Amino acid sequence: MKAMPLAPHSKTAWTRRLFASRNAILIETPAILIETPRDRGTPCLEPTGAMAAGRVKPDAKINPVSSPMTEQNHDSPVPFANERAAGALERIAAALEALAPAPPKPCDFEASDAFVFSAPGIRLQPVARVNRVDMKLLRGIDRVRGLLTENTSRFANGFAANNALLWGARGMGKSSLVKAVHASVNAGLAANPELPPLKLIEIHREDIDSLPALMGLLRDAPFRFLVFCDDLSFDAADTNYKSLKAALEGGVEGRPRNVLFYATSNRRHILSREMVENERGTAINPGESVEEKVSLSDRFGLWLGFHSCSQDDYLAMVFGYADHFGLTGERSAIEHEALEWSLTRGSRSGRIAWQFIQDLAGRLGKTTE
Numbered sequence: 001m002k003a004m005p006l007a008p009h010s011k012t013a014w015t016r017r018l019f020a021s022r023n024a025i026l027i028e029t030p031a032i033l034i035e036t037p038r039d040r041g042t043p044c045l046e047p048t049g050a051m052a053a054g055r056v057k058p059d060a061k062i063n064p065v066s067s068p069m070t071e072q073n074h075d076s077p078v079p080f081a082n083e084r085a086a087g088a089l090e091r092i093a094a095a096l097e098a099l100a101p102a103p104p105k106p107c108d109f110e111a112s113d114a115f116v117f118s119a120p121g122i123r124l125q126p127v128a129r130v131n132r133v134d135m136k137l138l139r140g141i142d143r144v145r146g147l148l149t150e151n152t153s154r155f156a157n158g159f160a161a162n163n164a165l166l167w168g169a170r171g172m173g174k175s176s177l178v179k180a181v182h183a184s185v186n187a188g189l190a191a192n193p194e195l196p197p198l199k200l201i202e203i204h205r206e207d208i209d210s211l212p213a214l215m216g217l218l219r220d221a222p223f224r225f226l227v228f229c230d231d232l233s234f235d236a237a238d239t240n241y242k243s244l245k246a247a248l249e250g251g252v253e254g255r256p257r258n259v260l261f262y263a264t265s266n267r268r269h270i271l272s273r274e275m276v277e278n279e280r281g282t283a284i285n286p287g288e289s290v291e292e293k294v295s296l297s298d299r300f301g302l303w304l305g306f307h308s309c310s311q312d313d314y315l316a317m318v319f320g321y322a323d324h325f326g327l328t329g330e331r332s333a334i335e336h337e338a339l340e341w342s343l344t345r346g347s348r349s350g351r352i353a354w355q356f357i358q359d360l361a362g363r364l365g366k367t368t369e
Helices: 049-053 083-099 142-156 174-189 205-218 240-248 273-282 287-297 311-324 331-345 350-363
Strands: 002-004 015-020 023-028 033-035 114-118 123-126 164-168 198-202 224-229 259-265 302-306
Touching: 114 205, 142 164, 142 174, 142 198, 142 224, 142 302, 164 174, 174 198, 174 224, 174 259, 205 224, 205 240, 240 287, 311 331, 311 350, 331 350
Parallel strands: 114 198, 164 259, 164 302, 198 224, 224 259
Antiparallel strands: 002 033, 015 023, 114 123
């Protein structure tokens, strides 16, 4: 778009809009001819006001403050000279309004006992039905089950408790235990109407950098929250672990008293070996890389290790599931099939046992719901 002065014999408009504080003040000033690519050479402005009435000559020098238009009542309608520009400004304003993030809506924590955190918009999505396994079906992890239940129960009753890191072999029930403990503790709280239920909030690993925002959302809520991150780990190019360190401990605000953080990971120290080697290569003191490696896991006061299960534990899981879902059959045949199933998978774990039960239930024409 380009602008050029009006010749004395050209059409002239004297309207210009100025915005001062809350009120739009219309002041007449000499206008210019606007050329656009769409209608090049066609004036966009029409003569209005004093010029249209013939009271002012086109080449007159007028002080905008004392011009006849500024002395009139501002309540009287004065047409906007460039309607196309006005429309364009309105469209730009609408586009900017659409791009601006909406303020987070207050969450209804009464809607559910479990939520999933969504980083875009900083909101919590209630979960109608939590995908969990009953506590009594978790076999081979009796010690860690008791420790995590005790820690969670203390927190739910308003006492001090530690952040927990559940680490170890894959498929051994780390995330299943967190969800089962949450349900078990809430069942115990139901007997005491003075204590609110414990809320479980899942945050995805890729949203860890939004953890401080989530903490701020929960800080003043009248509930206690168990924030849970499954399969937490960080690779070489990932720096979100620093946000996690500050959110758990070490930041100015620190972790809210009504929030506890549980995480599961296949690694004891969460950071990958490659990431630690990169830190070691840039560190002046080689010991700094070790400090960096341990500093994150140190934020968790409770470490619970999960190890590969024995054949007896594996079969106990299989028969526990089979009895719970009413999958009848020859015990020796089920045992033989379960062991063969684990051999084809190359490992024995609670997940492998569950997958075998799914297959067995399907062959027997039953479900596991």
